[in-house]
Amino acid sequence: MSWQPNRQSATTLQQQIIQWITAQVERGDWVAGTKLPTQRQLALQFDVNRSTVQQALEELKAIGLLEARVGSGIYVTHNSWHTLIQQTQPNWQTYIETSLHKPNYHTIQLINDYEQRDEMIRLGTGELAPSLLPIKEIEASLQELSFQPKALGYSSPQGNEQLRIAICNYVKKRGIDAEPQHVCIVSGALQALQLIAVGLLEQGSIVFQESTSYLNSIHPFQSVGMQMMSVQRDKQLAQTLTQRKRQAVFYAIPTLHNPTGDVWTAQEKRTLYEACQAARIPIIEDDVYHELLFEAPVPPIKAMDSSGQVLYIGSVSKTLSPGLRIGWLIGPTTVIERLADIKMQTDYGSSAISQEIVLHWLQSGKYDQHLSDLRQQLQQRADFVEQILQEKFQEVASWQTPKGGFYIWLKFHQPIVDKEFFMRLIQRQVLINPGYIYNPQDHHHIRLSYAYASYEELWEGLEILYECAVKSMDFY
Incomplete structure (x- = not known):
């Protein structure tokens, strides 16, 4: 050496x-x-x-x-x-630990993992069952479409112009007046939220929301330094919004709220709009579930917007196919151009083929017919699940009859919905969405979906859920 x-x-x-x-x-x-x-x-x-x-x-x-x-x-x-x-x-x-984007809650990571396993009974999944997807009709659409070479290349920053025109015509049924320049095609509603977070808000901005919120289960705003603030939609709302000291937006799902299934009245929408208008706070209206309402929907907040205050999000992910990854964002031209520029920097446009399929369905009337059939099937599933709840769950839980969409917001009489309860159900091959992923303090609720599991699975899964709930309550 x-x-x-x-x-x-x-x-x-x-x-x-x-x-x-x-x-x-x-x-x-x-x-x-x-x-x-x-x-x-x-x-x-x-x-x-x-x-x-x-x-x-x-x-x-x-x-x-x-x-x-x-x-x-x-x-x-x-x-x-x-x-x-x-x-x-x-x-x-x-x-990984010092990166910008926050990791998902461990419970949600487990949900994402176990949802891929065929043996699981999925009682919380926020998507349509394969049997409810119009697979044969979409396959037939591909035979009916005639693609131009340019249509299969990169689309314009805001998306396929013909599709944007069709969306403008479609949302007129909701009372929304929009021109193609007001529309940006996005890869689902989640991308719209991500674009808003990075393209419009400064770090430290406040995102107002209801205390139980879909936003608590994802991190598009939190990961770029936004402050999430829960508020009550009461008489003090206007004062609360006005007293903010930072830039702010209000996130709302007024029609078939995720996860609670609530549907706001026209007056409730008007009250929020006027409160935000007085405080000069933009509204993000997430309206991806409205087409699944069992009764005629009330016009959206965007329909009363005369000053470009509302950013309106729609999508076909909950109605036609989540795999198409097509949604839309409607807002003022300057905002749409800004967000379209960011979208081009990140993915260079949503799938051209998916945009052509959605365009064909909107123009041909297939989409409206599919929605009519889909609502009927979801109503039947909701009735089936509620009948089981009435027969077995009244002694342990309460709920509201669903008004549409996918979910029943099931509330147990005792705070049994914790991580241990979630894991015990997984061991029985039943997967739920516990309330604490939408509100960390909520240990009473689960988001019960009737849209994904088969009728046989719904029956079996609810039997197991009931057994686990009774056993948990025995400890109280």
């Missing part, structure tokens, strides 16, 4: 010693368990002060390559090879 550090090098003596010892382990000259020479011997060999050797060894012990054994000396650790791999690769865990 004749190596000595180079005193002419720009690298410090200590760092050179660290590199040399590391190389001995990498080459296998010093295998796991090898005892190193004493500090005095190494200092003599390297012709350096003993303190320099000591500092180098301390650093190697800190990273886990070496270990000190009391009364014996310093040794190469048995996990030295793993330590070396960590030293030669980027520390990905540090990158």
Whole structure:
């Protein structure tokens, strides 16, 4: 062992010693368990002060390559090879932990995982069952479409112009007056929220919402530094909004709220609009469920908007196919141009083929016919589930008859809905969406979906849910 550090090098003596010892382990000259020479011997060999050797060894012990054994000396650790791999690769865990986007709640990560398993009975899933998707009709549409070469290339920043025209005509039924320049095609409603978060708001902005909210289960605003603030839609709302000290928006799902299923009255919509107007706060109106209302819908907030205050979000993900990834955002031209520019920087436009399919369905009348059939099937499923609830659950829970959409907001009489309850159901192969993912303080509710599981699965899953609920309540 004749190596000595180079005193002419720009690298410090200590760092050179660290590199040399590391190389001995990498080459296998010093295998796991090898005892190193004493500090005095190494200092003599390297012709350096003993303190320099000591500092180098301390650093190697800190990273886990070496270990000190009391009364014996310093040794190469048995996990030295793993330590070396960590030293030669980027520390990905540090990158992950310090990244901008927040991780999902562990419960939601588990939901996303278990939803892919065929053996699970999915009682919380927010999508249509495969049997409710118009698969054959969509396949037939592909035969009916005639694609122009340009249509299969990148679309304009705001999306397929013909589709934007068709959407303008479609939303007129909702009382919304819009021109193509007011529309941006997005890859689902979630992308619309992400674009708003990064394209319109400064860090620290306030996002007002109801205390139980879909936004609490995702992080498009939180991950870019926004403050989420829950408010009550009461007489003090206008005062609360006016007293804010930061830039702000109000996020609302007035029709078939996710997860509660609430439907606002026309007066409730008017009250919120006027309160936000007085405080000069924009409204994000998420209206992706309105087409699934069992009765005639009340016009949206956007229909009363005369000043471009409301950003309106629609989508076919809840009605036609989530896999098409087509939604739309309607707002003032300057806002739409800004968000379309950001969208082009991130994905260069939504799927051209998906846009053509949605255009065909809107123009041909297929979409309206499909919605009529779909509402009938969802009504039948809702009636089926509510009958089971009336027969078995009245002693343990309460609920409101669903007005449409996918969900029943089931409230247990006791606060049994915790992580343990969630996991116990998974063990019985039943997957739920617990209320605490929408409101961290909520341990009474689950979002019960009648839209995905088959009738047989709904019956079996609700039997298991009832058994677990009764067992949990026995502890109270």
